[in-house]
Amino acid sequence: xxxxxxxxxxxxxGNQPNYMLVWAGLAVLTLLEVGVAFxxxxxxxxxxxxxxxAIWKALLVALYYMHLRFEPPRLVVMVIAPLxxxxxxxxxxxxxx
Amino acid sequence: xxxxxxxAGMDQAEVGIGVPNMKLGMxxxxxxxVMFFTALIGSYILLxxxxxxxxxxxxxxxxxxxxxxxxxxxxxxxxxxxxxxAAIEHGDQQGLKRWLLVxxxxxxxxxxxxxxxxxxxxxxxxVPVAEAYHAAGEPLYGATFYTLTGFHGAHVTLGVLAMxxxxxxxxxxxxxxxxxAGVETMxxxxxxxxxxxxxxxxxxxxx
Amino acid sequence: xxxxxxxxxGQAHAEHHEPSFWRKYIFSTDHKIIxxxxxxxxxxxLLLGGLLALVIRxxxxxxxxxxxxxxxxxxxxxxxxxxxxxxxxxxxSAVTMHGTIMIFFAIMxxxxxxxxxxxxxxxxxxxxxxxxxxxxxxxxxxxxAGLIMVAGFFVAGGHSAAGWTQYPPLSANPExxxxxxxxxxxxxxxxxxxxSSLMGAVNYITTVINMRAPGMTWFRMPLSVWALFITAILxxxxxxxxxGALILLLFxxxxxxxxxxxxxxxxxxxxxxxxxxxGHPEVYILILPAMGFVSEIIASGSRKPxxxxxxxxxxxxxxxxxxxxxxxxxxxxxGMAFTLGAGFMATTMVIAVxxxxxxxxxxxxxxxxxxxxxxxxxxxxxxxxxFVIGGLSGVFVASTAVDIFLHDTYFVVAHIHYVLFGxxxxxxxGAIIYWxxxxxxxxxxxxxxxxxxxxxxxxxxxxxxxxxxxGVNGMMRRIxxxxxxxxxxxxxxxxxxxxxxxxxLVIAQLIFAFNFIWSLFRGEPAGPNPWRANSLEWTxxxxxxxxxxxxxxxxxxxxxxxxxxxxxxxxxxxxVPPVDEAxxxxxxxxDPETGDGESSEPASRQEG
Numbered sequence: 001x002x003x004x005x006x007x008x009x010x011x012x013x014g015n016q017p018n019y020m021l022v023w024a025g026l027a028v029l030t031l032l033e034v035g036v037a038f039x040x041x042x043x044x045x046x047x048x049x050x051x052x053x054a055i056w057k058a059l060l061v062a063l064y065y066m067h068l069r070f071e072p073p074r075l076v077v078m079v080i081a082p083l084x085x086x087x088x089x090x091x092x093x094x095x096x097x
Numbered sequence: 098x099x100x101x102x103x104x105a106g107m108d109q110a111e112v113g114i115g116v117p118n119m120k121l122g123m124x125x126x127x128x129x130x131v132m133f134f135t136a137l138i139g140s141y142i143l144l145x146x147x148x149x150x151x152x153x154x155x156x157x158x159x160x161x162x163x164x165x166x167x168x169x170x171x172x173x174x175x176x177x178x179x180x181x182x183a184a185i186e187h188g189d190q191q192g193l194k195r196w197l198l199v200x201x202x203x204x205x206x207x208x209x210x211x212x213x214x215x216x217x218x219x220x221x222x223x224v225p226v227a228e229a230y231h232a233a234g235e236p237l238y239g240a241t242f243y244t245l246t247g248f249h250g251a252h253v254t255l256g257v258l259a260m261x262x263x264x265x266x267x268x269x270x271x272x273x274x275x276x277x278a279g280v281e282t283m284x285x286x287x288x289x290x291x292x293x294x295x296x297x298x299x300x301x302x303x304x
Numbered sequence: 305x306x307x308x309x310x311x312x313x314g315q316a317h318a319e320h321h322e323p324s325f326w327r328k329y330i331f332s333t334d335h336k337i338i339x340x341x342x343x344x345x346x347x348x349x350l351l352l353g354g355l356l357a358l359v360i361r362x363x364x365x366x367x368x369x370x371x372x373x374x375x376x377x378x379x380x381x382x383x384x385x386x387x388x389x390x391x392x393x394x395x396x397s398a399v400t401m402h403g404t405i406m407i408f409f410a411i412m413x414x415x416x417x418x419x420x421x422x423x424x425x426x427x428x429x430x431x432x433x434x435x436x437x438x439x440x441x442x443x444x445x446x447x448x449a450g451l452i453m454v455a456g457f458f459v460a461g462g463h464s465a466a467g468w469t470q471y472p473p474l475s476a477n478p479e480x481x482x483x484x485x486x487x488x489x490x491x492x493x494x495x496x497x498x499x500s501s502l503m504g505a506v507n508y509i510t511t512v513i514n515m516r517a518p519g520m521t522w523f524r525m526p527l528s529v530w531a532l533f534i535t536a537i538l539x540x541x542x543x544x545x546x547x548g549a550l551i552l553l554l555f556x557x558x559x560x561x562x563x564x565x566x567x568x569x570x571x572x573x574x575x576x577x578x579x580x581x582x583g584h585p586e587v588y589i590l591i592l593p594a595m596g597f598v599s600e601i602i603a604s605g606s607r608k609p610x611x612x613x614x615x616x617x618x619x620x621x622x623x624x625x626x627x628x629x630x631x632x633x634x635x636x637x638x639g640m641a642f643t644l645g646a647g648f649m650a651t652t653m654v655i656a657v658x659x660x661x662x663x664x665x666x667x668x669x670x671x672x673x674x675x676x677x678x679x680x681x682x683x684x685x686x687x688x689x690x691f692v693i694g695g696l697s698g699v700f701v702a703s704t705a706v707d708i709f710l711h712d713t714y715f716v717v718a719h720i721h722y723v724l725f726g727x728x729x730x731x732x733x734g735a736i737i738y739w740x741x742x743x744x745x746x747x748x749x750x751x752x753x754x755x756x757x758x759x760x761x762x763x764x765x766x767x768x769x770x771x772x773x774x775g776v777n778g779m780m781r782r783i784x785x786x787x788x789x790x791x792x793x794x795x796x797x798x799x800x801x802x803x804x805x806x807x808x809l810v811i812a813q814l815i816f817a818f819n820f821i822w823s824l825f826r827g828e829p830a831g832p833n834p835w836r837a838n839s840l841e842w843t844x845x846x847x848x849x850x851x852x853x854x855x856x857x858x859x860x861x862x863x864x865x866x867x868x869x870x871x872x873x874x875x876x877x878x879x880v881p882p883v884d885e886a887x888x889x890x891x892x893x894x895d896p897e898t899g900d901g902e903s904s905e906p907a908s909r910q911e912g
Contacts (some may be wrong), residue, residue, distance in 0.1 A: 054300075064179075082132060093574075095641055226559060235569050
């Protein structure tokens, strides 16, 4: 999509995200991830950085491509609600292994 | 469909969440998918924490550069999907068709690369069943790898099939600027599958 | 009065185009027909589950006694019952399938498949579900799942014998039970059933959120809708975890993987965590709707507003939320970390608080009410009593120290049956009788209903209360022949007594079955509102036509305005406009925006 159309879109929607910018961000973060995995930090540091980058990428997809940033707050709350449950399952069970 | 007449000014959406049924239904469905993948990914994390020696180092068995490229393919398919949605938001039928075709192509390409990856891994003895396993690590590694990536692949396959159907409808001119819930709902599913892959790629391939 | 259409039963023709028999009754997208389909299916499974219970009881009453051959045993193949003696393999299958069928194919579809389908659109004033075709698909995946489950009895090797909890390695390695095909069918059936539950849950949640009638704010919804809504959320988030675990187990048992098999590097405890992470919310899936129905029935039977409506709603939400953090109390004896066990014990104790809130609110609702002890009300009151017993025995086993002695004994069997039979099933009987006139246009016979109720209450207690004694004395659950242990031999009298009570209990259910079928044709015709209740379904004709309401109802108040000073009657339906308020101009439904609807988007009516 050319620049004029992009600007037009911005004008119409007000807060339409720049999808290509998000795409570039995702690509860079993926490269960064692969780099971090093989650069040889200690295991804990690697895991923390990688999980952080993965969450960042997931947030980019959810907020912009899935438009969560522009949805009514109640939908956002509904979407976030099961995440603690997922965390409880894995974390509580982890103490047992 | 039998629809009752609603008195003027008494629209049912008044009490709703402000999101159309189909979109809300898809979001609700995706929440259950979150829990499904939590069960699978959680199992992987727990098994790996219980028996770290059963799993090989990253890159030892799995082809990380190839999969990183495949991740990029899936990210591209996500942006093409959202471009299709943005196009029809502005009533651009041509853009919708073009971007949908690109998305179908990228999705199918992702599956092709994954098939090639499976074939390569299997030929080196990295298989899901215990008897034939002779790669680094233990059979548990193969079983978890194929289960996780396989269920993601199944979701991509379903997504590609649904997307083909959406594309056919787009070519028949079923979507307009005012009515394109199908494209939006399809997009939510597709981006979710992409999101799951982002997590899977990190956990299964890189950590 | 809000009632409009005078309805003659048996002429329930919708005013719209007449659909063919197949579209109307078999592949119907009407939520009411789908609910009734679930009703017939799950009542048949309830019967099957009851018969399996009798198989278990016969063996326990007269363990392998040649002088007491199992009645009808000669009709079964010799791989199950040989010269009147129930074989251990068949006993294990019967224990497994009694649990599986009762929980997944009887109680759960009765509570959710039947009543969520039937009640949600009617009680929120919607013409149908948000996705009617998905709803049809939900029944038509549950039904084949049921057929596959039943088919397991007829394959070589018999049906799954690993218990309804399917703990590996017993379930994952077919060599341990000798069950190959039956185990696979069990797993496949449960996975398919998971899809059915999922389709239902997506539908119920979307419908409740988006399809409520004007004025039906969140805090004007009947408690039955609240309970079913929260239950749907539990199903939505819990069942996929089970499905994931079942898939892994299926891979283990038929493809040769080893997720749960310790000898090949797997972790059997992983199954227990996944299963109970699903399994404990499942417990609340099986009780919350029952609580909702009981709230409806008690309010209308007491002619009083429900006591503490907001507290009731918050208690449902609290139970559902806390229910996610207690699964470990099923695993106290699995060798789990001490701190983890203590944490699960604490959360489990806390969950008794909202349960108690509900119990006291029901009693406060009845307090000084104008009590009408019709048959549904009797069942509802019995529910409260039995639920208290089941709840209290639950507190016993929630304590880690006590659980060391009671774990896997008949005490636990007694506990679960007080909650599931004494609780859920009494509420289900009450709910069926309460909404039967809405479903079929006729009332069930009250005389037969009362006989059935008293006999059931009596024999239920005679059957299950002594199980507490058995459990405290150490009798293990799922045991084939307790007399092989010397210390259990003195208890054999109790076992025989329980078996006789159980047989009489099942016979008493035949009265209900007869009443149900007889009343379809001979029951007293019911008007639209036989219980003089307030919620929206009673303003529609009995049975309601396709599309439910002539015009979308407008809701002006909560559903429990019984004995209101604003009305000459002792009830005030939700959709009757207030009369003398706001002089000059028609009264607006008071603030339908409360906590809702910031959007004016004319949405939510498309599908497909």
